[in-house]
Amino acid sequence: MEKQRDNNHPHICVIEKIVDETPTVRTLYFKDSVLANVLPGQFAMIWVPGINELPMSVMVSDVTDQAALTVRKRGESSTALYNLSVGQQIGVRGPYGNSFKIKNGKILLIGGGTGLVPLMRLIKFANPSNHITVLMGSQTKNEVFFEETAKKLLEKNSHDIVPVTEDGSYGEKGYVTDVLEKLLEKNTYDGIYTCGPEMMMYKTVQMANKKGIFVQASLERMMKCGIGICGSCCVNDDLACRDGTVFDGAHLSQKSEFGHSHRTKSGILEEI
C-alpha cells in the first residue's frame, strides 16, 4: 500500500503528453490524482530537477486523475519546464492557496496569457445554469489559446467567448479591459473573475468595485515556500500563497501594493 503522501514534499510525476498552444506556450500533461482534483485558483510548486522550482496554476484535463501545466517560456526556469519531453520527470508539491467563490447567475471571466489557466478550471466548477462570458486577452493572433478548450468546457452553459488582441489581428482589437468597460456600460454581472497581468486585474477590480459588482483576482507574487513561511509573496500584510492567491476586490482596494508594486527575489519592493 502506498504510504500517505506528504503534499509539502516534491512528488515525482512523469510527463505523458505535450500539446503546443502557441509558439511560446505549451501544456504538459501528467498523471497525478492530487493535482488533478484541485480547486479553481489553486497552484502547485513545480520542480524541474536540477534547474528550479516554480509556482504554476494547475490546468484541467478531460482524463480522470490527469493534471496539466500550461507554461509560457520566459526566463531560464520556465523555458526548462517548457522544453521537457514526454517521459521526463517533474516534482510537484501542493495544492496551495485558496480558490474562487463562484457565484450563480451571470459571470464574466477576464484573463490574459497563462492567467487563463485557473479560469479554465473555474469554468469546470461552474453551475450549468451560469451564463459565462470569457474575455481572453493576448498581443496577437498566434498567441491566442484556449478558445477551443473554453468552448468544449462550456458545452452545457450559455456563453460568449471573446478573444481580444492588442493589434486587432484576431477578435476584438485593444486591451481586454477596454472590452470589459464597454460591456459594463450595458450589462451587469453576478461575479467577475480575473487572472493575468497585474494592470489588467487592477483595472478590472477598479471597474467592478465602482459598479458594486462582486469581483475576485488571483495574484502572482514571488514564491519560494508556497505555505506561508518564507514571506517572499507578501502583498501588504497578506501572504499571496496562503491568504490568496484569490482575493476579493473590496479587500484589494485597501491594499496599496496591489496594482503598484511587488517584491523581487531579494525582497525589495519594486514598481510593477
Place this chain on the structure above:
Amino acid sequence: MDSILETTLGSLTLKRPTVLASGILGISLDVFNRLHDAGAGAVVTKSLSKEPWEGYPNPTIFSVKGGGWINAVGLSNPGAENFAKMIEPNNDVPIVVSLVGSIEDDFEYMIKKFENCKVAAYELNLSCPHVAKVGLEVGDDIELVSKIIKKVKSITNSPIVAKVGLGKSDYLATVDAAVSAGVDAITAINTVRAMAIDVETQMPILSNKIGGLSGTPIKPIALRCVYEIASKFDIPIMGCGGISTWEDAVEFILAGSSAVQFGSVMGDNWVETFGEINSGIQKYMERKGYATIGEMIGKAKRQ
C-alpha cells in the same frame, strides 16, 4: 490585559514571550504589524546583509517526509539599508533586527543604517548553516565572535542577542565567548544542517543540496541546548527550534528560556499560533499558580 505574560531579557521587556523567529515572514512591516496584532511579543527580521542578496534558486523549502522542514533559502534579503527605510515608520512593534556578516565592520556598517529606527534589539546570526563565510562559519570562530560582539556593544546601546547553532565546534564555547564579550542574551538554536535526496531522480532536492532542518524533529535537541546553556551561564535565553504548542513553549521556559521563538509551525498552523500559544501558557500559569513568567524560568533545573 495579559501582563501575566510579560517577560524580561536584561533591559529588553516583552509584553508576551512568543517571538517570531528570523527568516519567517520577515521582510515586510505590514506583516510584522499583523503578527504583532496576532499576539507576537516581538518579531525578528530576516537576517540582513550589507547588500541585497537574491538567495539560492528554488527548491528552497519543503517538508521532510515524517516531519519537519528543510530549507536553504540562502539568506535572501533586501539589504540593511532598504530594510531600515521600510521599518522607519514603525513605533508599535518590538522589532529585533537580525544581522549577518563576516567581520565586525560589516555589523558596524549595518547598525549605522538603523539610526532612525526603533530597534528593540539586534540579533547576530552566528548560526545559519548553509551560506559560506557567514552564520555558522562565524559562530565556529570563537575569536571572531568575541571581536564582533565587542565592536557591536561599543557602537549601540540596544541589547545584543547572539543566535547560536550546532556547527563544527562546541556551541557552548561560542556561547562562552559571546557572554564574556558582553552579549545581553542568547537565542538557541538555528536549523540543523541536513539534506534530502529524491529517489526517483536520484538528486538532492534543495538547489543548494545542503540546508537546515527545522520544525518538530529538532525540538528535543534545541531543548537540550537551552537547558545546557541555562545550567552553565547566567544569561537570558530565547529558546527556538520545533516549538508548535503552548506545551512546547512551557518546556523551553522550564528549561531556562525567558522567551520562545518559532517559525516552522506556521507552515501547518497559521498566524493564530501566537494567540494559541499565549493563551495556553497563560492558562498553565493560572493552573499552576504562577504570577509571572520569571517564576517559571529554569524550574526544571532545580535538582
